[in-house]
Amino acid sequence: MTTTPDRQLRSVPLAQPDIGPEEIALVNEVLGSDALAMGPFTEAFETTLASAVGRRFGIACSSGTAGLHMAVAALGIGDGDEVVTTPFSFVASANCVLYERATLRFVDIEEETLGLDPTQAEAAIGPRTRAMIPVDVFGHPCRIDELERLADQRGIRLIEDSCEALGSKLGGRPVGSFGDASVFAFYPNKQLTTGEGGMVVTDDPELAVIMRSLRNQGRDEDGTWLRHVRLGFNYRLDEMSAALGLAQMRRLDDLRRGRDRVVAAYAEALADMEWLSLPAVRQGATVDWFVYVVRVGGGVERDRLIKQLASRGVPSRPYFSPIHLQPYYRQRFGHAEGDFPVTERIAAETLALPFSSRLSLEDIGRVAEALHISADEQRGR
Numbered sequence: 001m002t003t004t005p006d007r008q009l010r011s012v013p014l015a016q017p018d019i020g021p022e023e024i025a026l027v028n029e030v031l032g033s034d035a036l037a038m039g040p041f042t043e044a045f046e047t048t049l050a051s052a053v054g055r056r057f058g059i060a061c062s063s064g065t066a067g068l069h070m071a072v073a074a075l076g077i078g079d080g081d082e083v084v085t086t087p088f089s090f091v092a093s094a095n096c097v098l099y100e101r102a103t104l105r106f107v108d109i110e111e112e113t114l115g116l117d118p119t120q121a122e123a124a125i126g127p128r129t130r131a132m133i134p135v136d137v138f139g140h141p142c143r144i145d146e147l148e149r150l151a152d153q154r155g156i157r158l159i160e161d162s163c164e165a166l167g168s169k170l171g172g173r174p175v176g177s178f179g180d181a182s183v184f185a186f187y188p189n190k191q192l193t194t195g196e197g198g199m200v201v202t203d204d205p206e207l208a209v210i211m212r213s214l215r216n217q218g219r220d221e222d223g224t225w226l227r228h229v230r231l232g233f234n235y236r237l238d239e240m241s242a243a244l245g246l247a248q249m250r251r252l253d254d255l256r257r258g259r260d261r262v263v264a265a266y267a268e269a270l271a272d273m274e275w276l277s278l279p280a281v282r283q284g285a286t287v288d289w290f291v292y293v294v295r296v297g298g299g300v301e302r303d304r305l306i307k308q309l310a311s312r313g314v315p316s317r318p319y320f321s322p323i324h325l326q327p328y329y330r331q332r333f334g335h336a337e338g339d340f341p342v343t344e345r346i347a348a349e350t351l352a353l354p355f356s357s358r359l360s361l362e363d364i365g366r367v368a369e370a371l372h373i374s375a376d377e378q379r380g381r
Helices: 021-031 040-052 064-074 092-099 118-124 144-154 205-215 239-250 252-269 302-311 327-333 341-347 361-378
Strands: 057-061 082-085 103-106 129-133 157-161 181-185 198-202 292-296 350-353
Touching (some): 021 239, 040 057, 040 198, 040 239, 064 092, 064 157, 064 181, 064 198, 064 205, 082 092, 092 103, 092 129, 118 144, 144 157, 198 205, 239 252, 252 292, 252 361, 302 350, 302 361
Parallel strands (some): 082 103, 157 181
Antiparallel strands (some): 057 198, 181 198, 292 350
């Protein structure tokens, strides 16, 4: 006799890439060709994405981290320079500064956008400041327009970490079009995936030439074999990944509609949970959602909630853990609790729920049910 498994035994997927026949066809086309690296699909992917965000040049690379590193290196930021950035981000946006032996100046975030606070950023700029790296967190544009004006006024460089925000806009202007260079990432949980991969976009032809060299072991502009004109890295993106990215670019509107469907379903399913703060899109912004992050309050303990949800087959994650409180940063720089209070308070409340363009209404219902039951258990109801 066949029995139907208890639905609670199946875990809701935390994230899922959305791969269809278009992606498979283009990757197979690469596999049937003679070019598996630095070929026509990489060039097409670069041109298509750069054009979509209003930039002249795209430089595909092996990860968003690699892209951030290339941008810092190409701008000549190094020993003796300071870079203003946020502690509320994935660690790569700070590590890329340390790779080039520059000095970090963390600045606290603001409540509404979870991005770099422009007022505090301006106060942090000093005679050694060479650049700012603001981050568009969870797909939500930070006050990047104000930070761009500030950078221009103070004569410093601006690298926009838009790794989580492909497709988002501020005032109708695409995220990724601000500053000297912007960086995207294509990990499997991003709006667009290449498996691993990233891209830097810029309007500066000189920066583009330098970054193409940096990703290719420091070779010259023609990629001459065994001729290396600068210290470079192996940050290339392979052709299979580029083909996957190109197919995803062609489907980007459909992928966005899938994520918007899930966001709307969550908003309805979680509306009566007064102890949750749901993510909101601020006026003038358009968000292409990367993750769905809520904030836990009302007497419900976030870390206990994570364990309760897991026991019910619903994975969730704290998002982010402040960079300045990571063990390496504590040990090297002496950071401690209280250094950046807004970042620390928000980081203690945030919770990433299962999210992808493929998430079913049934699974969204399971997440909502698990949240209800778990919160009631904590509050003795």
